[in-house]
Amino acid sequence: MKKIIILLLIITKISLAFEDCIDFFKKERYLQAKQCFSQINQTDPLYPYALYYLLRTRVYAEEDYSDLLPEMEKFKNTAVYSYFYLYLASINRFKNPKLALEYWSKIDKEALFKDDIPFYYYLKYQIDKSLKKDPIKEAKKISLYFPYDRFYGYPVVFENINILSEEEKFNVLDRLAAKRMFTKAIYLLPYIKDGQKKYLYSALLYMKNREYQKAEYFISLLKGKYRASAVYSYIFFQRKMSEKKKYFKELLKYNDKKLIWKAANYLMKKSFYLQKYKDFFYYSQFIPEKSRYYSNKLWFLSLYYYIHGKKNKAAEILEKNIRYFSEKPKVYYWLYLSYKDINRTKAYKYLKKAASIKKIDFYVIRAREKLGLPLFEGKPMFLKFYQSKTLDMIAKLKPIDYKAAYIEARYFMKKHGVESIAAVFPELAARKLSDRKYLVRYAYPKPFLKYATDNLTYAIMRRESFFDPYVVSFANAVGLMQIIPPTARWIAQQKKDRNFDIVQLFEPSKNIEYGRWYLKYLDRMFKGNIFYIAGGYNGGDGTVRRTLKRYEIKNIEEFVELLPYRETRYYVKYVYTNYKAYQTIYGRK
Known part of the structure; x- marks a missing residue:
C-alpha cells in the first residue's frame, strides 16, 4: 500500500504543468509552488519563468537563491530577465543597497511594462538615498515624468518640491492635468510663486475641476494675453451656454484673432447641434476665409441648408469650395446626396469620384457599396517567418499568463521589428501593419477567438x-x-x-x-x-x-x-x- 501511495505522489509530481505551478503561487502555497517550479526542465520554453518564480518562493522561504543567478544570465534577451533583477534590487535596496544597485544596473528599462517604469526609477531613488548619494537626478526624473503615479510619483513630488524650478513645477501640473488629476494638481499651487502664469494655471485647473466660481476669481486677476487665454478656455469648459456667450463677448475685446476664430468655431458647431440656428449664424460670421476653420464653416452651412430642404444651396456651397476641404470623399458623397433628387447625372458623377479615391475611408466604402464595386483594394504582404526560443516561450506563456506574454512580445518586437511578432502576437503587430490605402489582413486580426x-x-x-x-x-x-x-x-x-x-x-x-x-x-x-x-x-x-x-x-x-x-x-x-x-x-x- 505504501508503495502505491509513493508511486501516485511521483506521478502527480511529474504531471504537474507550469500552469499548476502558477496556480500554487497565486494561492500563496509557496512550498508546493517551489517544488513544482523546481521540476520544470531546462529544455522547457518556460524555464526562465520557472527561475523567476523559484527566486520569489525561495525569498519567501528565506532560502539561498545564488545558484539561480548564473542560470538566469542565459536569458538576457528576455523581459523576465529584467523583472528577475528588478525584484532582487527591490528586496535588497535597504539591507544591501550596493548589491541592489548592481542588480538594478542589469535591468533593461525597455523590457518593463509601462506601469512598472515609475517603480524602476523610484527604486534607483531609494537606493541612492540608502547609499547617501544625492538623489536629485532621480527625484527630478520621477517628478517631471511620473507625477501621476500615486505610489511612486506623487509622493516624490511633494518630498522634493523645493528642488524643482518654477518652470518644472508647471510641467508637473501639465502632466497631472493630462491624466485628469486636477485636484492633485491644485494641491501643488501653493508651492508656486504668485504671478500671471500661476493665476492662469489656477483658473484652468479650477474650471477643469468644475469649480467655476474659483476659476472666475483667478480670471479676474489676469491681464492681457493670459486673460484672453483663460477666457477662451472658460468658454470651452463652462457648461452653461449663457456663460459661454458672455465670455465670447469678452474675448472679442482682445486682439487675438486665432483665439476668436477657435472659440467661434467651437460655439458655431455647438449651436448647430443644439439647433440654435440664430446663434449658429452669429458665430459663423467670425470665421473668415483665411481661418483654418473656414472649411468647418462651409460644411455646417451646407449641412444646414441640406436638412432644411434647400439641397441646391447645400450643393452650391460644397461645389464652389471643394478646394478648402481635406476630406474629399465626404464632400463628393454629400454632393451626391444633395444632387440625387435634383440632377442624377451630377449626383452619380460625384458618387464615382468618391468611389475612385484610393483610401480606406467611410465615404469611399459607402460610394463603392452604392455602385456595387469591391470595397477595398488588397495589398499582398509577405512576412518573414521567425523561429526563436523566445517566441516559443511567448506562445506557450500566452494562454497561461497573458500579461507576462504581452510584455515579452512587446520587448521582442522592440528588438526584432514588428514582423517578428505578427504570427505569435498579431494584436501587437496590427497597428504597425495598418495601411491607409490598402486592406492588409494582418492589420485586422482576431486574436481572442476563445x-x-x-x-x-x-x-x-x-x-x-x-x-x-x-x-x-x-x-x-x-x-x-x-x-x-x-x-x-x-x-x-x-x-x-x-x-x-x-x-x-x-x-x-x-x-x-x-x-x-x-x-x-x-x-x-x-x-x-x-x-x-x-x-x-x-x-x-x-x-x-x-x-x-x-x-x-x-x-x-x-x-x-x-x-x-x-x-x-x-x-x-x-x-x-x-x-x-x-x-x-x-x-x-
Whole structure:
C-alpha cells in the first residue's frame, strides 16, 4: 500500500504543468509552488519563468537563491530577465543597497511594462538615498515624468518640491492635468510663486475641476494675453451656454484673432447641434476665409441648408469650395446626396469620384457599396517567418499568463521589428501593419477567438483599444473594449456578477465578456442596426435616440453627421469601415 501511495505522489509530481505551478503561487502555497517550479526542465520554453518564480518562493522561504543567478544570465534577451533583477534590487535596496544597485544596473528599462517604469526609477531613488548619494537626478526624473503615479510619483513630488524650478513645477501640473488629476494638481499651487502664469494655471485647473466660481476669481486677476487665454478656455469648459456667450463677448475685446476664430468655431458647431440656428449664424460670421476653420464653416452651412430642404444651396456651397476641404470623399458623397433628387447625372458623377479615391475611408466604402464595386483594394504582404526560443516561450506563456506574454512580445518586437511578432502576437503587430490605402489582413486580426469570433466585436475592439488590453483612456475607459467603470458596474448588476471587480477589466476574457454583453443589449434595442449600435456604444443610447427624434433622418449618412459629438461621428464611421474590412477578410460572420 505504501508503495502505491509513493508511486501516485511521483506521478502527480511529474504531471504537474507550469500552469499548476502558477496556480500554487497565486494561492500563496509557496512550498508546493517551489517544488513544482523546481521540476520544470531546462529544455522547457518556460524555464526562465520557472527561475523567476523559484527566486520569489525561495525569498519567501528565506532560502539561498545564488545558484539561480548564473542560470538566469542565459536569458538576457528576455523581459523576465529584467523583472528577475528588478525584484532582487527591490528586496535588497535597504539591507544591501550596493548589491541592489548592481542588480538594478542589469535591468533593461525597455523590457518593463509601462506601469512598472515609475517603480524602476523610484527604486534607483531609494537606493541612492540608502547609499547617501544625492538623489536629485532621480527625484527630478520621477517628478517631471511620473507625477501621476500615486505610489511612486506623487509622493516624490511633494518630498522634493523645493528642488524643482518654477518652470518644472508647471510641467508637473501639465502632466497631472493630462491624466485628469486636477485636484492633485491644485494641491501643488501653493508651492508656486504668485504671478500671471500661476493665476492662469489656477483658473484652468479650477474650471477643469468644475469649480467655476474659483476659476472666475483667478480670471479676474489676469491681464492681457493670459486673460484672453483663460477666457477662451472658460468658454470651452463652462457648461452653461449663457456663460459661454458672455465670455465670447469678452474675448472679442482682445486682439487675438486665432483665439476668436477657435472659440467661434467651437460655439458655431455647438449651436448647430443644439439647433440654435440664430446663434449658429452669429458665430459663423467670425470665421473668415483665411481661418483654418473656414472649411468647418462651409460644411455646417451646407449641412444646414441640406436638412432644411434647400439641397441646391447645400450643393452650391460644397461645389464652389471643394478646394478648402481635406476630406474629399465626404464632400463628393454629400454632393451626391444633395444632387440625387435634383440632377442624377451630377449626383452619380460625384458618387464615382468618391468611389475612385484610393483610401480606406467611410465615404469611399459607402460610394463603392452604392455602385456595387469591391470595397477595398488588397495589398499582398509577405512576412518573414521567425523561429526563436523566445517566441516559443511567448506562445506557450500566452494562454497561461497573458500579461507576462504581452510584455515579452512587446520587448521582442522592440528588438526584432514588428514582423517578428505578427504570427505569435498579431494584436501587437496590427497597428504597425495598418495601411491607409490598402486592406492588409494582418492589420485586422482576431486574436481572442476563445472569447469572441464575430466581426462587430473586433470592429469595435480595433477602434476602442487597437487590441491593447491595458490602455486607459482620458475618460477612464478600460481595456480592449474600453468600458467605463459605471457601465461595467451596471453590467455586473444586470448579469448578477457579484464577484466583479473593476481590475478584471484588464483581463481580455472579462473585458470582452462585458463588452459583448453591452453590444447585444444595444443590438436588441436598435434591432441590429450597426450604425445605431456603434453610436450607442460610444455616445450612449440616449444620444442615438435623441438624434433620431430631432431630425427626419432619411439615410445613414444623415444620421452619422447629425450626431452631436465629433468623437461619436468619427467613431461610427471608423467602426463601420472596420466592420466591412472584417467581413471582406473573414466573411459575413
